[in-house]
Amino acid sequence: MRIYLVVIDDTPEAEVALRFAARRAVKTGGGVEILALMPPQEFIAFGGVQATIEEEARQHAEALVAGAAGTLFEESGLKPGITVREGDGPKIILEMIDNNPDIAALVLAAAASGAPGPLIAHFAGADAGKLSVPLMIVPGSLDREAIDRLS
Numbered sequence: 001m002r003i004y005l006v007v008i009d010d011t012p013e014a015e016v017a018l019r020f021a022a023r024r025a026v027k028t029g030g031g032v033e034i035l036a037l038m039p040p041q042e043f044i045a046f047g048g049v050q051a052t053i054e055e056e057a058r059q060h061a062e063a064l065v066a067g068a069a070g071t072l073f074e075e076s077g078l079k080p081g082i083t084v085r086e087g088d089g090p091k092i093i094l095e096m097i098d099n100n101p102d103i104a105a106l107v108l109a110a111a112a113s114g115a116p117g118p119l120i121a122h123f124a125g126a127d128a129g130k131l132s133v134p135l136m137i138v139p140g141s142l143d144r145e146a147i148d149r150l151s
Contacts, residue, residue, distance in 0.1 A: 001029070001030055001031055001102050002025070002028050002029070002030035002031070002102065002104040003025075003030055003031045003032065003033050003081070003100065003102045003103045003104060004021035004022075004024055004025050004030060004031070004032050004033070004103075004104065004105050004107050004136075005021075005032075005033045005035060005093070005096060005097065005103050005105070005106050005107065005133075006018050006021045006032060006033070006034055006035065006107045006108075007035050007036075007037060007089070007093070007106075007108060007119060008034050008035065008036050009036070009037070011111070011117070012112070012140065013108075013109035013110060013111050013112070013117070013138075013140035014109065015071075016109040016138050016139075016140050016142055016147060017107045017108055017109035017138050018032070018034070018071075018107075019075070019144065019147050019148075019151075020107060020109070020136070020138045020142075020147050020150070020151045021105075021107040021136075022075065022076040022078055023076070023147065023148060023151030024105075024107075024151050025076070025078055026076050026077075026078065027151065030104065031078060031080065031081065031102075032078055032080040032081070033080060033081040033082075033083065033096070033100070033103065034080045034081065034082050034083070035083045035084075035085065035092070035093070035096065036062070036082075036083070036084045036085075037085060037086075037087075037089045037092060038084065038085065038086040038087075039086070039089075062084055066082075083096065089118070089119055089122075090119065090122045090123065090127060093106065093119070093123075094127075094130065094131075097131065097132055097133055098132070103133055104133055104134075105133050105134045105135070105136050106123065106131065106133055106134070106135050106136065107136045107138065108120050108123070108135065108136070108137055108138070109137070109138040109139070109140045110137055110138070110139055110140050111140045112139075112140040112141040113141075120137055123135050124137065
């Protein structure tokens with residue numbers, strides 16, 4: 001099965017990438033894997049405070065993914081795979097792609113204005129040749145109708 005890997009966060013462009021991936025998956029008989037990345041937490045000397053910060057970050061990421069998965073299911077009928085990981089985003093993405101031969105593309109969306117986000121800058125720049133799947137960059141300025149027409 002062809003799986004589209006989408007990295008989700010709090011940005012509007014993440015919703016654009018998810019919609020595009022979902023529409024492609026429906027049209028190709030594939031699926032969607034949603035990845036929420038948690039940045040590594042800085043070490044705090046007080047263990048209880050550190051644990052609380054890490055737990056809050058995990059809960060936020062899980063809520064974000066759950067909301068995205070619910071929207072995806074409502075709009076397309078697809079039940080996505082869900083992954084929440086802490087660490088270096090590019091490294092985690094490369095590991096996921098290497099460990100799952102069904103992943104057919106990494107789908108990211110560019111912000112409607114401003115510089116590209118760190119994942120697009122990384123995979124379209126420094127590691128452009130390291131991906132073993134295509135990188136799909138969806139313009140973040142697309143509205144729902146344009147996404148549906150193009151996907």
